[in-house]
Amino acid sequence: MADLHFELVTPDRLVMSDDVYMxxxxxxxxxxGIMAGHAPYMTTLRNGEVAIYRTQGAQPERISVTGGxxxxxxxxxxxxxxxAEA
Amino acid sequence: MASLKALKIRIGSVxxxxxxxxxxxxxxxxxxxRAQQGAxxxxxxxxxxxxxxxxxxxxxxxxxQSPKLLTGTGKDDTHLIIVATSDRGLAGAFNTxxxxxxxxxxxxxxxxxxxxxxxxxxxxxxxxxxxLYPKGIVAQYDTSAMKAPTYADAQRIAQDxxxxxxxxxxxxxxxxxxxxxxxxxxxxxxxQIIPVPRGTQQDERGAASGPPAAVEYEPDEEDxxxxxxxRNIAVQIYHALLENQAGFYGSQMTAMDNATRNAxxxxxxxxxxxxRQRQAAITTELVEIISGAEAL
Numbered sequence: 445m446a447d448l449h450f451e452l453v454t455p456d457r458l459v460m461s462d463d464v465y466m467x468x469x470x471x472x473x474x475x476x477g478i479m480a481g482h483a484p485y486m487t488t489l490r491n492g493e494v495a496i497y498r499t500q501g502a503q504p505e506r507i508s509v510t511g512g513x514x515x516x517x518x519x520x521x522x523x524x525x526x527x528a529e530a
Numbered sequence: 531m532a533s534l535k536a537l538k539i540r541i542g543s544v545x546x547x548x549x550x551x552x553x554x555x556x557x558x559x560x561x562x563x564r565a566q567q568g569a570x571x572x573x574x575x576x577x578x579x580x581x582x583x584x585x586x587x588x589x590x591x592x593x594x595q596s597p598k599l600l601t602g603t604g605k606d607d608t609h610l611i612i613v614a615t616s617d618r619g620l621a622g623a624f625n626t627x628x629x630x631x632x633x634x635x636x637x638x639x640x641x642x643x644x645x646x647x648x649x650x651x652x653x654x655x656x657x658x659x660x661x662l663y664p665k666g667i668v669a670q671y672d673t674s675a676m677k678a679p680t681y682a683d684a685q686r687i688a689q690d691x692x693x694x695x696x697x698x699x700x701x702x703x704x705x706x707x708x709x710x711x712x713x714x715x716x717x718x719x720x721x722q723i724i725p726v727p728r729g730t731q732q733d734e735r736g737a738a739s740g741p742p743a744a745v746e747y748e749p750d751e752e753d754x755x756x757x758x759x760x761r762n763i764a765v766q767i768y769h770a771l772l773e774n775q776a777g778f779y780g781s782q783m784t785a786m787d788n789a790t791r792n793a794x795x796x797x798x799x800x801x802x803x804x805x806r807q808r809q810a811a812i813t814t815e816l817v818e819i820i821s822g823a824e825a826l
């Protein structure tokens with residue numbers, strides 16, 4: 445299965461741009477795991493952690509983000525956060 | 531003909547000017563590097579934000595309930611132009627170019643019978659605008675205290691603009707700033723930020739092509755838009771401030787480099803003149819002594 449193209453950007457920099465297996469984003473109405481081929485989707489984020497699974501079953505990388513939103517489009521998942529810290 | 535002493539003083543003063551311009555050039559070069567990094571790092575965010583907002587805007591059907599920031603007020607009588615300039619001068623035509631472009635846009639709008647207002651960021655844009663459009667300036671954001679633009683500043687400006695948009699019955703907001711291309715090229719730009727331009731900007735995600743896909747929103751569309759639109763404006767302003775900052779230092783560096791070179795040329799020319807005059811004086815003296823000796 446193709447990997448999900450994931451980008452995490454803040455106003456100051458492009459934090460991450462990579463192809464990964466799955467990303468769990470902290471949406472305002474609950475966490476949602478996004479994998480490749482997800483339907484177009486958009487949610488605002490609450491302050492929390494984005495968990496990035498590079499491969500299936502791998503230990504997730506966690507990046508805490510504050511504010512912003514996530515968008516899933518044809519090109520993959522884009523998380524636009526006010527700030528991000530590993 | 532200037533006297534020898536006057537020439538010497540002149541050379542001295544040009545030399546000290548050259549020292550200053552050289553120092554300014556080096557300071558600008560050092561600051562440019564940081565500002566350029568900032569501007570380049572900020573680009574992905576603002577371009578993606580624009581992409582998301584335009585693709586949203588193209589999907590939303592304008593209706594009476596749709597947010598004003600997205601679809602506009604339905605009129606275009608009153609325009610607000612945000613003019614972002616620097617606080618300092620000595621940067622060549624940097625500020626002039628931004629202001630000139632803003633003026634051009636304003637004059638076109640005025641010729642169409644619209645009302646044009648100005649919101650000034652930075653100190654250098656004010657005098658010209660004030661002279662040409664005495665009643666046009668609604669406010670000014672003072673940036674003289676800050677070293678580098680921060681996102682918080684941009685948010686404050688955006689909030690101010692949004693407040694004015696709702697209270698002062700402004701219909702369209704434009705943003706004029708200089709896009710940083712390279713050290714030598716800064717491109718003055720005017721962009722419309724409110725309402726969100728539709729269809730004019732080709733969405734890099736290709737959302738403009740093909741039928742719009744059904745997007746699932748969480749929470750619902752209105753809530754997302756209400757959150758997203760003010761943020762988008764702040765981001766666009768932040769982007770403009772960063773580009774401006776980098777452009778300013780680039781322009782200043784170029785201007786100071788030219789000034790240093792010109793000062794060098796001037797010193798050369800003056801030194802030649804000084805030496806010629808000195809030799810002429812010595813020759814005259816010699817001729818006088820020799821002819822005096824011969825007369826004896």
